[in-house]
Amino acid sequence: MEVQFEPVSRVAGALSLHATLDPGGHASDATAMATTFRGYEVLLRQRDVRDAIFISSRACGVCGGAHALCSALALEMTFEVRPPHFGIAIRNVLAAIDNLVDHPVALFLRAGPDYSEPVVRATNPELWARAERTPAPGVAIHGLKRISDIMAGLTRFTGSLSREALVMSRTAREAYVVIGGKYPHPQTIVPGGISSTIDPSDLSLVLLRVTKFLDYSRKAAAIWDDLTEFFYEADGRYHEVGAAPANFLDLGLWDDPEVYDATFEHSATWGEARWSTPGAILDGQLQTTQLPLIDSGVEEFVDRSFYEDWVGQGEPVVTEDPNGNRLSARHPWNKHTLPKPGHPERHGKCTWSTAPRWKGAAMETGPGARLWITAAAEKLVNRGFMEPSGRGLRFGMPQAALPESEIEWHIPETWNAFERNRARAYSLVQSTLVAYENILFAFDLARIGDAESGVFSHYSIPKEHVIGVGFWGGARGYISHHVEVKGRVIENYQIVSPTTFVAARDGSGTPAPLERAVMATPVLSTQGRERHIDVMRAIRSFDPCMSCSTH
Amino acid sequence: MAYDVRGYGALDDQPAGIVHVFWLSGMSCDGCSVAMLGAANPSLEDLVLDRVPDLPLFAIHHPMISEESGQELTAAYAAAADGSLGAPDLLVREGSIADDQALTAGHLATLGTGADLPRGGRASRSDTQPARVTDWVIAMAPRAAATIAIGTCATWGGIPAAAGNVTGSMGLMDFLGAGYRSARGIAVINVPGCAPQGDNFTETLIAVVRYLTGSRDLPPFDELGRPGWLFDQTVHRHCPKAGYYEEGVFSEEPGDNQCLVEIGCWGPVVQCNIVERGAINHMGGCMVAGGACIGCTMPGFPDKYSPFYKAPPGSAISGGVSKVTGGGIRRLRRMSMRNANSEPIWDRAGEAGPTGWGLAHGTRNPLETVNAHFYKKLQYHGSVHHGERNKKQPQPKSMDILRQKGIDLDASTDVLQEHLIRREEL
Numbered sequence: 001m002e003v004q005f006e007p008v009s010r011v012a013g014a015l016s017l018h019a020t021l022d023p024g025g026h027a028s029d030a031t032a033m034a035t036t037f038r039g040y041e042v043l044l045r046q047r048d049v050r051d052a053i054f055i056s057s058r059a060c061g062v063c064g065g066a067h068a069l070c071s072a073l074a075l076e077m078t079f080e081v082r083p084p085h086f087g088i089a090i091r092n093v094l095a096a097i098d099n100l101v102d103h104p105v106a107l108f109l110r111a112g113p114d115y116s117e118p119v120v121r122a123t124n125p126e127l128w129a130r131a132e133r134t135p136a137p138g139v140a141i142h143g144l145k146r147i148s149d150i151m152a153g154l155t156r157f158t159g160s161l162s163r164e165a166l167v168m169s170r171t172a173r174e175a176y177v178v179i180g181g182k183y184p185h186p187q188t189i190v191p192g193g194i195s196s197t198i199d200p201s202d203l204s205l206v207l208l209r210v211t212k213f214l215d216y217s218r219k220a221a222a223i224w225d226d227l228t229e230f231f232y233e234a235d236g237r238y239h240e241v242g243a244a245p246a247n248f249l250d251l252g253l254w255d256d257p258e259v260y261d262a263t264f265e266h267s268a269t270w271g272e273a274r275w276s277t278p279g280a281i282l283d284g285q286l287q288t289t290q291l292p293l294i295d296s297g298v299e300e301f302v303d304r305s306f307y308e309d310w311v312g313q314g315e316p317v318v319t320e321d322p323n324g325n326r327l328s329a330r331h332p333w334n335k336h337t338l339p340k341p342g343h344p345e346r347h348g349k350c351t352w353s354t355a356p357r358w359k360g361a362a363m364e365t366g367p368g369a370r371l372w373i374t375a376a377a378e379k380l381v382n383r384g385f386m387e388p389s390g391r392g393l394r395f396g397m398p399q400a401a402l403p404e405s406e407i408e409w410h411i412p413e414t415w416n417a418f419e420r421n422r423a424r425a426y427s428l429v430q431s432t433l434v435a436y437e438n439i440l441f442a443f444d445l446a447r448i449g450d451a452e453s454g455v456f457s458h459y460s461i462p463k464e465h466v467i468g469v470g471f472w473g474g475a476r477g478y479i480s481h482h483v484e485v486k487g488r489v490i491e492n493y494q495i496v497s498p499t500t501f502v503a504a505r506d507g508s509g510t511p512a513p514l515e516r517a518v519m520a521t522p523v524l525s526t527q528g529r530e531r532h533i534d535v536m537r538a539i540r541s542f543d544p545c546m547s548c549s550t551h
Numbered sequence: 552m553a554y555d556v557r558g559y560g561a562l563d564d565q566p567a568g569i570v571h572v573f574w575l576s577g578m579s580c581d582g583c584s585v586a587m588l589g590a591a592n593p594s595l596e597d598l599v600l601d602r603v604p605d606l607p608l609f610a611i612h613h614p615m616i617s618e619e620s621g622q623e624l625t626a627a628y629a630a631a632a633d634g635s636l637g638a639p640d641l642l643v644r645e646g647s648i649a650d651d652q653a654l655t656a657g658h659l660a661t662l663g664t665g666a667d668l669p670r671g672g673r674a675s676r677s678d679t680q681p682a683r684v685t686d687w688v689i690a691m692a693p694r695a696a697a698t699i700a701i702g703t704c705a706t707w708g709g710i711p712a713a714a715g716n717v718t719g720s721m722g723l724m725d726f727l728g729a730g731y732r733s734a735r736g737i738a739v740i741n742v743p744g745c746a747p748q749g750d751n752f753t754e755t756l757i758a759v760v761r762y763l764t765g766s767r768d769l770p771p772f773d774e775l776g777r778p779g780w781l782f783d784q785t786v787h788r789h790c791p792k793a794g795y796y797e798e799g800v801f802s803e804e805p806g807d808n809q810c811l812v813e814i815g816c817w818g819p820v821v822q823c824n825i826v827e828r829g830a831i832n833h834m835g836g837c838m839v840a841g842g843a844c845i846g847c848t849m850p851g852f853p854d855k856y857s858p859f860y861k862a863p864p865g866s867a868i869s870g871g872v873s874k875v876t877g878g879g880i881r882r883l884r885r886m887s888m889r890n891a892n893s894e895p896i897w898d899r900a901g902e903a904g905p906t907g908w909g910l911a912h913g914t915r916n917p918l919e920t921v922n923a924h925f926y927k928k929l930q931y932h933g934s935v936h937h938g939e940r941n942k943k944q945p946q947p948k949s950m951d952i953l954r955q956k957g958i959d960l961d962a963s964t965d966v967l968q969e970h971l972i973r974r975e976e977l
């Protein structure tokens with residue numbers, strides 16, 4: 001039987017899923033389709049390079065701030081300018097707060113309702129009965145006595161957790177706009193730093209709001225710990241919901257102000273110095289943590305996408321990166337965006353998303369990738385509130401309303417929908433602590449008051465033919481902007497965003513991670529099977545962002 | 552069919568009043584939806600949980616937040632389009648309108664499939680093709696009680712309609728035509744911004760709903776369908792940095808705290824309220840935080856405001872004038888301020904004041920003394936001259952009490968001097 005979810009709701013942007021179900025209702029085949037196209041990469045060509053940040057970032061209103069910062073990094077490489085330390089720290093704060101706005105909504109408004117009382121009652125009454133008699137281990141942190149109380153809290157809009165997420169997301173927005181001016185689409189990101197006027201009151205307003213997340217992020221982590229363990233114990237097959245191999249790609253996030261220098265040549269060094277470590281993991285094995293090696297392995301395919309292939313139409317522009325690594329004609333620096341709308345064919349061209357691959361492999365992006373790589377790489381040194389523990393990441397939580405404590409995210413044994421959500425909750429913890437540490441660092445720099453305590457460094461725009469790249473990440477992970485500039489005008493601009501990696505097939509026909517996760521999902525609902533609740537849990541655990549994905 | 556609102560929050564005791572809001576996104580970045588989630592006055596919860604007494608319950612159908620997927624989601628859209636919904640509905644359009652009605656095959660933005668569209672309707676597409684969002688606009692806009700375009704893409708076209716675009720994008724008014732009226736006789740309402748301030752949208756939404764339910768008049772809109780009370784001012788008029796412009800003081804680089812015009816701010820000619828309202832809960836706002844206005848609420852954005860970070864040509868004239876006149880005004884104000892920051896009790900003592908922070912007024916030159924004399928005379932003219940009265944006021948006996956009692960303190964001021972902002976720096 002064929003089913004179509006056109007559209008899949010409670011994801012960002014326009015996503016459709018077509019699936020072939022076997023008689024038991026399990027999806028033996030699944031095709032994800034991105035169903036909108038606006039042409040940002042096309043529009044960016046032949047524009048003044050100064051417009052790049054504010055145009056490219058508007059490709060996505062969910063991750064706009066992350067794209068703005070990524071674009072600034074790409075321009076800084078082409079302009080050969082790096083911001084002062086204070087400017088970098090403030091950007092880190094901004095990027096971390098972006099996750100504090102987005103993760104609560106993803107966890108409790110987009111994914112959360114799939115685990116809520118009305119849904120669980122309707123799809124698995126026996127689970128609801130079990131939840132009613134199962135105490136919640138994290139009650140001391142989140143205050144909810146039973147698992148059924150958590151599920152009631154997750155009820156869309158009426159549940160306490162659902163409403164709290166909206167309020168906390170707004171609290172984070174307040175902090176964000178003090179630095180960024182507005183949300184989404186901050187107005188203060190410039191090459192060479194940030195145009196924000198930061199005074200002691202701004203730092204204090206931001207700090208006080210981030211402080212609230214010291215408690216709230218722990219609460220979110222405890223809730224998703226409790227939910228995850230409850231489902232695992234109720235039925236071991238929940239390990240298979242949304243299961244996918246441990247193939248992860250991430251570019252890292254949050255620059256060390258004293259190491260980042262905006263050059264490609266030193267990008268392996270400043271990349272590894274980030275608060276979250278860049279890296280590639282294949283089948284659970286760490287391949288590299290060096291940004292140039294990650295980047296040179298990336299190729300984009302359009303076999304199943306509504307684009308003409310550019311390969312063969314002219315010579316590649318960048319055959320080697322500045323470090324001498326060979327680049328394929330399918331590398332973003334060589335890609336051209338040639339849209340060609342057509343009638344969607346399920347097994348042919350059917351999506352506006354391209355299919356980026358790393359060394360040919362379909363990779364997963366997101367908070368899970370960010371935590372896993374950072375934990376496995378063990379590159380973090382001298383960070384105030386987090387360290388790799390050998391089996392995960394340990395976080396030192398300063399005292400706020402809750403007492404000081406240590407919590408730990410563990411590299412999971414199986415990778416699935418529950419672990420993606422749990423990782424997102426721990427990413428909230430990580431982002432909170434990064435914001436906190438960078439605010440403290442900013443206070444220190446402001447006190448010193450030297451040349452590094454400004455927000456902006458002067459630059460001049462070269463007239464020559466130059467290339468640059470921004471390596472960055474958003475709430476969903478991996479974001480790169482590759483730019484080619486000639487005579488101060490953009491010659492080519494290529495965006496690769498996290499969901500682009502997970503939501504489309506390449507020419508080999510190998511399912512994309514999101515499709516594979518759907519196909520791995522067993523049918524576990526005992527009632528209301530037409531809701532395909534576990535398939536929806538699998539999809540939403542990726543927190544897909546189709547706006548970014550298609551641009 | 553009266554659409555079932557269960558799952559929208561109110562299960563048992565359905566209120567009598569309900570209004571449906573159908574969100575049609577396409578060619579958007581979802582930023583307007585994200586802005587709407589951030590609105591606080593009213594918030595999304597206020598509306599869907601029926602928390603505001605004079606408003607109906609809002610059933611918001613939105614792919615990003617709705618419970619249902621696929622046809623379960625689009626069925627309500629179809630019911631609105633064919634008139635079987637049984638309750639009034641508003642259409643909210645986010646994103647540019649793609650020129651995809653002209654495509655024989657393919658799409659640029661979709662919602663559901665052709666089979667989801669109402670039977671025998673005006674929108675045409677085969678059942679097996681995805682339904683274009685533009686199909687839904689054609690099917691739903693004529694029957695909607697009101698149609699609101701949210702964000703600069705839906706209002707004017709925005710970035711997808713900028714030079715070099717290959718999608719033929721346009722704003723909703725261009726697509727529907729100037730003759731468009733909703734079922735209740737309202738032309739397209741435009742709430743621009745990239746992204747819009749969230750409250751600007753929800754406040755407009757409830758204003759329109761209050762009109763539709765008969766509890767209030769329709770508030771004023773401008774000639775482009777913008778809520779008049781939100782967009783009738785330039786953003787510069789309420790800008791906290793506008794006072795710098797008045798005194799002819801300008802930021803030279805990003806991060807400077809003065810007027811941002813010379814680093815590329817278009818605020819003096821852009822209609823927007825973000826510095827007055829803040830981005831959320833009166834916090835932030837572009838120029839408040841130090842961001843130069845790039846005209847994101849305006850028709851013609853982005854091309855008419857490009858290149859960003861370059862001073863608008865008009866600023867050379869108006870900024871030049873303000874440097875001359877404003878510079879003069881600034882000097883006069885600083886002169887007046889020599890008399891400021893001083894209590895009459897300090898004036899009588901002939902001292903700078905009891906501050907350990909180092910306030911040193913110094914002595915006025917004769918011109919300043921004459922100035923101050925006439926200034927005060929003019930100020931108190933026709934009223935009571937408190938300056939003269941204060942001269943006769945006796946000094947309190949317990950002034951400088953610690954010294955009177957012989958209590959010794961370390962009088963070092965080194966630490967304080969490092970943290971001093973001097974008056975000349977104003």
